[in-house]
Amino acid sequence: MSYVSDMNHTLSTTSKSSVVTILRSLNWPKTIFLVGIPLAATISLHWIPLRKETFWVGLAYAYIRALTVTAGYHRLWAHRSYLASTPLKIIFAIIGAGAGQDTIKKWCRDHRAHHRYVDTDKDPYSMSKGFFHAHIGWVLFEQSDPVRGVLATGRVDISDLRSDPVVIWQRKYYLILLFLAGYLAPTLYCGLLYDDYLGGFVFAGCIATALQQQGTFCVNSVAHWYGSQPYSTDKTPKDHPLTGLLTLGEGYHNFHHEFPIDYRNGVRWHDFDPTKWVIWLCAQFGLATNLRRFPQNEIEKGRIQRRREKLDEESEKVDWGVPLEELPVMEWEEFQQQARTGCNLIVIRGAVHDVSAFVTEHPGGAAMITGAIGKDATEMFEGGVYGHSNAASNLLDTMRIAAIKKEANVE
Incomplete structure (x- = not known):
């Protein structure tokens, strides 16, 4: 009994210690902001009626904020895939x-580090550390390097961001802008338009903010976990229409990681990529210029190379017969000797084939086969008697047992 009690005490202590360690490692301000506030807001809907108008306002504003992240933060500033006018940059900022994404x-x-060091320890939201880490854990448990006092991620060049006046201005007033654009604006809109201040704050503000944040987090997790890889399998990024929709x-993350400077992620005309449409539309009004596209020839190269890889992968699962260069060499005399002793051997295209199982x-x-036993039937097989199909050639290859010696005199 004493042993059991000691074990229970040890397990209890270990469990408590683990919980304490987790709680201490949490970035509490971000945990409260990303999890606590949305959770409290969702629970409050039990008492606060959600009006239809507020629901649609919240979704629309979440969509707009998400677009400023995808078109602004991501494709404009992180990848410089186009140039934007100052008014457009200010709107995005x-x-x-x-959007509450810093x-x-x-x-x-963080994003440039992700691209440069993808799937490594220097990638801030590396999928190699698990789905939860890639999705939101990297933010909730964000830790600083104890020596350098900065995030323990790979080094990247952000000199262009340090010299951008809009970026500098936004960083200086970020918390004020977060409150004004993230919470006050939807609250006032719903309140002044149809007297739903509380609903506007709870849903169009708190919950809608959380929804679009989760959408962005899905790029870091789902887009590295589920989908196809039509351009490269070197890393985890994947393409999937559903992820594109969300x-x-x-x-279309596999494409993006291969061709990050392209202002499009969904490169095909039918790919759902509203971000590229917004950028293109801004260009029509002179708000955006120099929309960068990776050369189509290089995109096609990547797609074709990946198709070849897939074919090679599928080919390895198929019995093509022993390659000619790997076959043992048989002298012509030995070939004829074995044929005379009852072996159903035929030479076609420089290889000895055992056709015993196929005669009947x-x-x-x-009779067509038995008449060729012990002979070189290449001409007969390739059209002298009958032009065989590709399928027949493939089947024949599986019957190869040896390569006939080239300098031999054959009939």
Whole structure:
């Protein structure tokens, strides 16, 4: 009994110690902001009626804020896939702050590290550390390097961000902009328009903010976990239309990691990528210029190379017969000797084939095969008697047992 009690005490102590360790390692301000506030807001809907108008306002504003992240934070500042006018940059900076995904500088610094060090320990949201870490754990448990006092992620160049006046301005006033664009704006809109201040704050503000944040987090997790890899299998990024739908076009992630400077993620015309459409539309009004596209020839190269890899992978599962260069060499005299002793051997295209199992199965009758035993039947097989199909050639290859010696005199 004493042993059992000691074990229970040890397990209890270990469990408590683990919980304490987890609680201490949490980044509490971000945990409260990303989890606590949305959770409290969701629970409050039990007492606060959600009006239909507020529901649609919340979804629409979440969509708009998400677009400022995908078109602004991501494709403009992180990848410089196009140039934007100052008014457009200011709009992206203000509404993007309302998305609650940190400053442009911080967001882009992490994202550039992600691309440069993808799937390694220097990748801030590396999928190699698990789905939860890639999705939100990297934020909740964000830790600093005890020596350098900065995030323990790989180094990247952000000199362009440090010199961008809009980025500098947004960083200086980020918390104010977050409150104004993220919470006050939807609250006032719903309140002044149809007297739903509380609903506007709870749903269009708190919950809608959390929804679009989760959409962005899905790019880091789902888009590295589920889908196809039509361009490269070197890393975890994947393409999937559903992820593209959830993330405003960011779900074509395999393409994006291969061609990050392209302002499009969904490169095909039918790919759901509203972000590229917004950027293109801005260009029509002179708000965006120099929309960068990776050369189509190089995109096609990547796609074709990946198709070849897939074919090679499938080919390895198929019996093609022993390659000619790997077959043992048989002298012509030995070949004829074995044929005379009852072996059903035929030479075609420089290889000895054992056709014993196929004699009675031959569509043209057994006599056509038995008449070629002990001979070189290449001409007969390739059209002298009948032009055999590709399938027949493939089947024949599985019957190879040796390569005939080239310098031999054959009949």
